[in-house]
Amino acid sequence: MAPYASDDAVGAERDEDPRPGRRKAARYAVPVAVVGVAAATIGLVPALADSGDPDLPRISAQQLIEKIARSDVQRLSGTVKISTDLGLPELGGLEDKLLSGAAGGSGDGSSADPRARLTELVSGTHTLRVAADGPDRQKLSLVESGAEYSLIHDGKDVWGYDSKSNQVHHSTTARSGRDRGAEPPATPKDFAEQALKSVDDTTSVTVDGTAQVAGRDAYKLLIRPRQSGTTVGAISIAVDARTGLPLKFTLTPSGGGAAVVDAGFTRVSFAEPAASTFAFTPPKGAKVTEGTDGSARPEHDRAGGTSRHGAPGHAPRPGGEAARGLSGAEVLGKGWTSVATFDTGAHGGLPTGAKGGDLGGFLGSIGEPASGAFGKGTVFSTRLVNALITDDGRVYAGAVTKDALVKAADAAK
CATH class of the missing domain: 3.30.310 (TATA-Binding Protein)
Structure with missing residues (x-):
């Protein structure tokens, strides 16, 4: 075990992409207020991260939460595997109608509308390719057998493209940063943010050793309810030791069995993605439906049809x-x-x-x-x-x- 180093010392290690003068951007982190809440509810004595995985300096749960809050990863690319098992019965196709209705969509809407399409993440196992270059350029692709659905944010433009149906959904946004209204949580960071909002004096938060995730050294943050009567058993968050970025999120139910949500990077790089990653032009012959800044009103598409928008679907919140x-x-x-x-x-x-x-x-x-x-x-x-x-x-x-x-x-x- 390496000698104890403060969280500041651990955080001082710089990862790839050490460019001076890079532009300031919206942080990919939980609100700073979370740190204040956590300070009152968790122990401040450093816990040994000595599970036999990576040999990292010991760190307290409070320091690890602060590391997440300070994380400012703005450029990355990688692959995320996400599995969701709510224990829902087979619905014989009815699930498509229910999910579409929950997303405010309809049977004649665009299959490329992200608010309907990404509700698929609430069940089953999926592979996502993700990339980000600051607050104004992100891409998320849902990889399927023989097809792919992509959601691309490039400046003011947000594109959804379904290769299977060759349909495109386009909207514009005046807001900077990721359009949260267009998609449910999908990455470990998304889930970690929501879980940390639940931390209060009814919660136990500890450091549970270390791990290797996608080839990266990570600390494991363990969140457990202190109350009986909840269906949440425990939440484990693997946090990158250098950048503070959550790399893996696992929520297990109090009833035991497989995880309800298990989302983690299988590959990740913090190098700058190629500019072409975020470039998109509708393919020839594609049906393009126009929307406006997450608007809920119907919009006519270029083929003369109509798409409807509504509230986005959401993955389960702990x-x-x-x-x-x-x-x-x-x-x-x-x-x-x-x-x-x-x-x-x-x-x-x-x-x-x-x-x-x-x-x-x-x-x-x-x-x-x-x-x-x-x-x-x-x-x-x-x-x-x-x-x-x-x-x-x-x-x-x-x-x-x-x-x-x-x-x-x-x-x-």
């Missing part, structure tokens, strides 16, 4: 972030067992008959009856986020167990 992720919801409780609740205004239970259609039949087939002081309802369970819909039209949802949902509904009465 802990209290799952509850806070629902717009307009009231949050009950604290920390990892917090539950979001809102009134749908739809009394009479689940949708059925002509109005309910496939959705009503699907929900009825996978739901589990529940009752309590709140009345009666149906619980819909995944391995992470669960929801209770009461017969009077109220919804309770969070990364909590069925018993915790019922308890929250009872207490709200």
Whole structure:
């Protein structure tokens, strides 16, 4: 084990791309406020990172979170493998309709619209190629068998291209930086940011040794809820020892088994990507649909059709972030067992008959009856986020167990 070095000393080591005078850009990091929250909830005594993997200077959890917050990686390229297992049943094609509806899309929309297309990341295993050159140039490609979907941000232009259907979705943005409204979390950094927002006094945060990820030396940050009743077991984040960039994110459920989310680089380079990486011209004969700055209004495409836009899909959020992720919801409780609740205004239970259609039949087939002081309802369970819909039209949802949902509904009465 190397002698103890302060986090500043570790961070002083420079990685590739040591160019002087490079332009200042939006940081690829968690808000600095996270560091202040974490300081009050985790031990400050340095933990030995001595798992037998890379021999790195010891570092405390607080120092490691500070390293993530200071990380300013602006240029990279690499490959990310992401696996998501929420334990959803096979839906026989209905999942496409549900995901499209959640993204605000429709059957006649562009297959290249990122807000509908990238909802594929909420299930299964996928390979992504990613590249970035500052806040105004990024590319993410979803690699499939015999086809590829690419999302390219180059200056004010945002392009989505589906090679299988030869369709293009184009929009412009006046905002600098990555267009978060157009895509769900996809990289380890994206997931790590959301997980660190859940760190409070209901959380244990420690350094859990070291690891090698994509050929890079990394520290492992371990986040565990201190509360019972949550479906989150633990979150492990592998943090690059030099740059502070999260290289791998793994969320395991309290019920055991495979990870719910496992996203990590299999290859990464911090060299400047070629300018051609971010250049895009619609292929000949492609159908191009025009949008504007993430607009939610319909836009006519060049082929005379129409595409519709709506709220983007999102990958699962851990802990209290799952509850806070629902717009307009009231949050009950604290920390990892917090539950979001809102009134749908739809009394009479689940949708059925002509109005309910496939959705009503699907929900009825996978739901589990529940009752309590709140009345009666149906619980819909995944391995992470669960929801209770009461017969009077109220919804309770969070990364909590069925018993915790019922308890929250009872207490709200």
